[in-house]
Amino acid sequence: MIKAYPKTQTKMKKIITFLALASFFAACTTNAVTGRKQLALFGEATLQQQALTEYQSFLSQNKVVSGGSNKDAEMVKRVGLRISKAITEYYTQKGLANELNGYKWEFNLVDSKEVNAWCMPGGKVVVYTGLLGITQNEAALAVVMGHEITHAVAHHGNERMSQGAVAQGLEIVGNIATANNPKYNALFTNVFAPTAQITVLLPNSRNQEYEADHFGLNFAAMAGYNPNEAIPFWQRMAAAAASSQKPPEFLSTHPADENRIARLRELMPEALSYYKPVGK
Numbered sequence: 414m415i416k417a418y419p420k421t422q423t424k425m426k427k428i429i430t431f432l433a434l435a436s437f438f439a440a441c442t443t444n445a446v447t448g449r450k451q452l453a454l455f456g457e458a459t460l461q462q463q464a465l466t467e468y469q470s471f472l473s474q475n476k477v478v479s480g481g482s483n484k485d486a487e488m489v490k491r492v493g494l495r496i497s498k499a500i501t502e503y504y505t506q507k508g509l510a511n512e513l514n515g516y517k518w519e520f521n522l523v524d525s526k527e528v529n530a531w532c533m534p535g536g537k538v539v540v541y542t543g544l545l546g547i548t549q550n551e552a553a554l555a556v557v558m559g560h561e562i563t564h565a566v567a568h569h570g571n572e573r574m575s576q577g578a579v580a581q582g583l584e585i586v587g588n589i590a591t592a593n594n595p596k597y598n599a600l601f602t603n604v605f606a607p608t609a610q611i612t613v614l615l616p617n618s619r620n621q622e623y624e625a626d627h628f629g630l631n632f633a634a635m636a637g638y639n640p641n642e643a644i645p646f647w648q649r650m651a652a653a654a655a656s657s658q659k660p661p662e663f664l665s666t667h668p669a670d671e672n673r674i675a676r677l678r679e680l681m682p683e684a685l686s687y688y689k690p691v692g693k
């Protein structure tokens with residue numbers, strides 16, 4: 414009799430675990446572009462809406478370098494437009510145009526020593542002036558922007574937030590985590606807020622980094638930028654980290670190690686197959 418309780422509890426636990434796993438797998442979607450199964454508990458439209466609010470507030474609180482008279486700001490917009498056009502064409506050809514529903518691309522250069530760049534759901538991109546000292550040329554900037562934009566279009570933020578939601582036991586109705594919940598806002602901030610401290614950021618997973626490198630290179634090449642520039646860029650990034658007491662922000666989630674560079678070399682033939690230099 415006494416032992417009946419633990420047994421019942423064990424059975425209940427098993428049922429609960431089964432239900433949790435069943436809903437977990439139901440919420441797993443196959444990424445149309447990468448082919449990898451990923452957890453997506455959040456509606457893309459909800460994320461885009463919140464991203465827009467965060468983006469506008471970030472731009473209002475930081476010094477945006479306006480295009481037109483500034484060559485660097487113009488370059489950021491030009492690279493962004495070319496990559497977004499290449500991605501739209503690629504998705505359309507594959508019959509995946511609806512993956513980009515709600516995307517309203519924006520590319521802003523922000524005056525900051527920080528070595529960083531990011532793209533939020535919906536195509537909201539920021540490049541920091543500090544990054545340009547390391548990219549040094551337009552093709553290398555295209556490699557970084559291609560990488561960051563891939564994180565957004567491959568719904569990596571949704572996946573990281575969903576993993577965080579499961580870890581925190583966030584209430585999930587159907588397959589969608591409830592949005593009007595303070596925990597949801599905290600998750601969003603942890604994954605996306607550019608002002609968040611590095612220590613609270615959920616780290617990019619190795620899968621996500623690999624995908625962002627892989628498709629980012631391809632997209633930069635499709636946009637007419639030489640993907641080979643990725644190698645010297647990452648070497649410069651590693652050198653910057655080695656020579657500075659405070660390593661670039663970007664490196665906290667993007668280690669510029671030998672593994673990354675070796676992987677990029679492996680990916681290069683595929684990227685080069687997409688490469689058509691602009692104007693040729």
Ligand SMILES: [Zn+2]
Pocket residue numbers: 560561564617621622625666667
């Ligand atoms: Zn990344």
